[in-house]
Amino acid sequence: MTERQRYPENYEPATAAAARSSTGLESPVIIEGRNLYLAFGDNSVLEDVSFRIREGESLSIVGASGVGKSTILKLVLRLLVPDSGHVLIDGEDINELTFEEVLEVREKMGMVFQAAALFDSLSTFENVAFPLREHMRLPEDEVRERVRHALAMVDLSLDEFGERLPAELSGGQKKRVGIARAIVHQPKILLYDEPTTGLDPVTSRTIVDMIVKLQTELDVTAVVVSHDVKAVMRVSTHIAMLKDRRIIFYGTPDQFANSANPDVREFVD
Ligand SMILES: Nc1ncnc2c1ncn2[C@@H]1O[C@H](COP(=O)(O)OP(=O)(O)OP(=O)(O)O)[C@@H](O)[C@H]1O
Numbered sequence: 612m613t614e615r616q617r618y619p620e621n622y623e624p625a626t627a628a629a630a631r632s633s634t635g636l637e638s639p640v641i642i643e644g645r646n647l648y649l650a651f652g653d654n655s656v657l658e659d660v661s662f663r664i665r666e667g668e669s670l671s672i673v674g675a676s677g678v679g680k681s682t683i684l685k686l687v688l689r690l691l692v693p694d695s696g697h698v699l700i701d702g703e704d705i706n707e708l709t710f711e712e713v714l715e716v717r718e719k720m721g722m723v724f725q726a727a728a729l730f731d732s733l734s735t736f737e738n739v740a741f742p743l744r745e746h747m748r749l750p751e752d753e754v755r756e757r758v759r760h761a762l763a764m765v766d767l768s769l770d771e772f773g774e775r776l777p778a779e780l781s782g783g784q785k786k787r788v789g790i791a792r793a794i795v796h797q798p799k800i801l802l803y804d805e806p807t808t809g810l811d812p813v814t815s816r817t818i819v820d821m822i823v824k825l826q827t828e829l830d831v832t833a834v835v836v837s838h839d840v841k842a843v844m845r846v847s848t849h850i851a852m853l854k855d856r857r858i859i860f861y862g863t864p865d866q867f868a869n870s871a872n873p874d875v876r877e878f879v880d
């Protein structure tokens with residue numbers, strides 16, 4: 612029986628991990644940061660930051676601008692290496708890996724970048740196909756089918772949008788193409804950097820609905836960086852707040868909403 616069939620049709624992914632832990636079955640830790648320190652020159656950004664994310668959970672990272680949220684995603688992707696401390700993916704320390712091994716680890720991940728970050732000169736089809744061409748060698752008709760499927764997951768039709776350049780897409784459509792590109796190689800980890808920033812409230816809601824739907828249908832583990840309280844409350848199983856180079860709060864959305872911590876209150880209110 613698949614994970615999905617065990618839950619009712621309309622089950623909320625945010626409760627998936629809770630449902631598992633209430634049955635006493637803790638899923639394995641898939642992403643772990645251990646005592647991470649990182650500075651850019653003299654500017655210390657992270658000091659002794661640790662976190663654990665279990666399979667199926669979605670952790671949102673919140674905090675003020677410049678506090679180091681995107682930096683954490685870059686450490687997980689190993690676009691950056693910590694000055695000290697370790698990042699473990701599936702229990703494997705990614706600090707020590709060779710270039711080829713890093714590519715293998717990255718294959719497990721899909722990244723939705725702050726500001727979509729599509730390739731301006733590539734069509735929607737080629738943008739979404741990019742990770743497939745990077746990670747796998749697939750016959751062209753299979754590439755086309757996978758791209759069609761990934762676009763359908765974000766409610767875009769390949770026939771209508773496939774040949775369009777990013778300049779010919781709206782902001783919300785660009786975000787969706789960015790999400791399709793992140794999921795096309797079926798990663799088990801999805802990383803989102805500010806998925807709703809710069810979008811109007813209605814489009815933001817559509818994108819959040821989409822993230823929630825993907826959590827349900829793909830059963831992935833997600834790390835979401837966001838300023839958007841509503842988005843964070845809906846997509847997360849856990850929330851971590853960063854301040855002054857450290858994690859100052861970690862808990863469930865319920866605990867977050869009811870926390871007396873003044874920094875959390877400021878964010879929530
Ligand atoms: N490559 C770099 N070189 C030097 N400083 C950097 C570099 N990347 C990030 N920084 C600095 O590190 C700090 C954390 O940056 P980061 O991008 O992680 O912030 P953030 O929390 O994602 O902010 P925002 O919400 O504005 O996106 C910032 O002060 C930033 O200026």
Ligand SMILES: [Mg+2]
Binds near residue numbers: 680681682725804
């Ligand atoms: Mg950022």
